[in-house]
Amino acid sequence: MNKKIVWSIIAALVITNCLSIVYIALDKTTAEDKSEEMTVEATKPVVASGEEEVVATVGDSTITRQQWLNELENRYGKQILEAMIDEEVVRQMAEKHKIALSEDAIDRELTLIKTMYNTIDHEKIDDEHWKEQIELSIILEELLTKDAVIPEEEMQRFYEENKHLYEIPKSYHISHIVVKTKESADQVIDELENGSSFAALAMEKSIDEFSANRGGEIGYVNQDNGYAPESYLGIAENMKPNEWSEPIQIEEGYAVIILHDTVDAVTYTYDEVKDQIKRQIAIDQMNGTISVEPFWKELGVKWFFGKNE
Template sequence: MNKKVLWSIIVVLILTNGVSVAYFATNKTGEKTVEVTKPVVASGEEEVVATIGKATITRQQWLNELEDRYGKQILEEMIDEEVVRQMAKKYDIALTDDSVDRELTLIKTMYNTIDHEKINDEHWKEQIELSILLEELLTKDAVIPEEDMKRFYKENKHLYEIPKSYHISHIVVKSKEAADQVREELGNGSSFSALAMEKSIDEFSANRGGELGFVNEDNGYAPENYLKVAEKLKPNEWSEPIQVDNGYAVIILHEVIDAVTYSYDDVKDQIKRQIAIDQMNGTISVEPFWKELGVEWFFEKK
């Protein structure tokens, strides 16, 4: 399986996992969650979480529905995570912080269309760590000649050269006056993403709060003048109005990743895993390790 395809799957899983788990547990991504205020109920009565006319929905009905819709998926994900961690411990597989941080940098700058603000770095790192551990488990017995790994690095060196990248969002409006109004509202405490959804005429990004992801001089995902402006901004600072083809834009800088080139020694373990996984031509799955650990679960009995 090609590494880029694999990481596309991982990105989708991270997003799906983040959305699904929010139904059952404290949100780990830093997003605010809607809290249901618990009404006081008499002993023996069922707690009501919603009233619609004369009809009611009890907490137990709600939880039963959540379990029916999402319970199997969430429980399977939780088991997968614990299986990977136990198997990694069994085979003495440990990761360095540098290896996880490196993958984080690569994935953040490679997949710029992700709504980065909804998943923080700690959540990314947790999911990336699990993904690398699974790759290590699946390829632990693989023997890849050094010359093959060096050849791969030489042929794909561009993948390990990250230009200075800026994580930005923008709001595009038709006139400078409208852009000045946007800046005024931001100064009064308005949310940038909310204003983008309300006011931006850029259909591609407006419904994602103006999100453009990580942009740099190589990927062409933003106008060149955006990069020049972003270079002078501090994180969480927004710009003066910038003239663009269809009006004026205000951008905000979220994060900067400095340019970096990873050496062969930096990424040789990653290259080994990638070549080995490509040679497997199979599905990346935790399932074989379930049997090794003798996993039993609720849905197996249903």
């Protein structure tokens, strides 16, 4: 798949990132504060008669809920509001043009994105959230390409030339903890058996810098994408979801993996992906332009930060 198509799919999913900004920022701040043992005292909301609700105290100073909300609005308000408007615009335009998607189409796109692009932290976004964003992405593409006419022969040729894109090998959603010695790996397993969190141990002990700060998350791995050592695949084949492995010797030392999910191998036929191919070709001809903006004016959107001209 050429770069324009790959980035068009990723760009259409950017709504996910916008809606997650506040969560990520606050989560990161909380983690840093705890690790550095800051002296900020977190308290339950306090409301005195005639006074504002207090959400935190710092020494003799307080932070009120209104101050907190104002700061959130100033930092992220425009981005989040714009994302919310975009979603509603897409839904209203879909209803206007009677565009509806089958569950199979959404599930198929979900499988392709999970196993091929591996660009989103799977532990932070569940399948239902993914499906909602994928539905919006596909509907937007349908709206932008609804008048496009792509010859059948061109779509069939695209399918044959890119058939590997629609052949998904068996894939395993895995996290790992990499340590230097067998003894360290055995200690990791002991702590897991005593109830420790795999993600917490990965952040504390793993020497793999790429995955450690994500709780060991390495996404969906298979024989084609090369995201993990070949030995992981053979071991994951015989594992059950939420089961961890014995120590695995790898180039960097030893690893312990945990299996989250398995996606069986599948090959999609031309008829199953025909509509997707049409959208991809049409968007590529549009120079990869994916935007809700053209529909704001059509629906007469007005918002806090100004009127759409």
